[in-house]
Amino acid sequence: MIKGSLPALVTPFKNGAVDFDTLKKLVEWHIGEGSHGLVPVGTTGESPTLSHEEHEAVVEAVVQATNGRVPVVAGAGSNNTVESMRFMQHAHKVGADAALVVTPYYNKPTQRGLIAHFRALHDCCDLPIIIYNIPGRSVVDMIPATMGELAKLPRIIGVKDATGDLARVCQQRITCGTDFIQISGEDATAHGFNAQGGVGCISVTANVAPRLCAELQETMQAGDYAKALEIQDKLMPLHQAIFTEPGLVGVKYAMSRLGLCSEEVRSPLTGLLDETKVLVEQGLRHAGLLN
Secondary structure, three states, X not given: OOOEEEEEOOOOEEOOXXXXXXXXXXXXXXXXXXXOOEEOOOHHHOHHHOOHHHHHHHHHHHHHHHOOOOOEEEEOOOOOHHHHHXXXXXXXXXXXXXXXXXXXXXOOOOHHHHHHHHHHHHHHOOOOEEEEEOHHHHOOOOOHHHHHHHOOOOOEXXXXXXXXXXXXXXXXXXXXXXXXXXXXXXXXXXXXXXHOOOOEEEEOHHHOOHHHHHHHHHHHHOOOHHHHHHHXXXXXXXXXXXXXXXXXXXXXXXXXXXXXXXXXXXXXXXXOOHHHHHHHHHHHHHOOOOO
8 A cells, every 4th residue: 555655754843843734724625726745754753853752743744634534654764773663663552554664873883783773663552664765965875785684574664765866666676576665755856766676756855846746656556657757857857946955945835835834844954045045946836836
């Protein structure tokens, strides 16, 4: 069931606190716009600057608001195995459908350490796990052979791949099997990723353009890659603009321009430069989202 366009949900703030009313409205909006799943409290959800209590409250609020209509893949990553186990167990208790677990950052574990980390999480509860491989942020790369070893475990079901290397999809089909769920973690290469064997995208841009992102995925699932490329062409300037500065800052500004939520982010992140705001607005116009 985990495929298609899954927004990596922002966590809206109001005067420094989590804005749960807006969060629930965003869940309704995304489902109405055709998103195929929701991913709360990933890095786009500002998990590094949420307290443990806020993290868990956001996951529970999204699960309750979604009410089983689409899958909820709860962010549960940490560079501390015990901490990640806590997030996994909480997500399982409140009814999430799966957990998204990033490779441990900063510690820079070996491939052996990655296997130990994910085995411990697999064994801590019955929640399915999607590995999040993003070496540009975590400074460790889970190689396809390691992923293949972990894919033998029954509850490690897929990967959010943000390597930007489209050959990885084919390599992981060899090591993990063709039923292993491969989801892009990079909006700009989502079209090519599915052509190589992927089945979706956990998307930052889908926070502001959920219908277009869902249509892109549905068109590819139907095998019409030419039509999908037309949609990707509409979205590409927005992808680029959003990631000019940290993507969650860009997409929150874009959402604020459409009246969806505040552009507020937590320190050490800061608001967009004026010149980046211009690029984001141009991207919104190119995608037909802003007059």
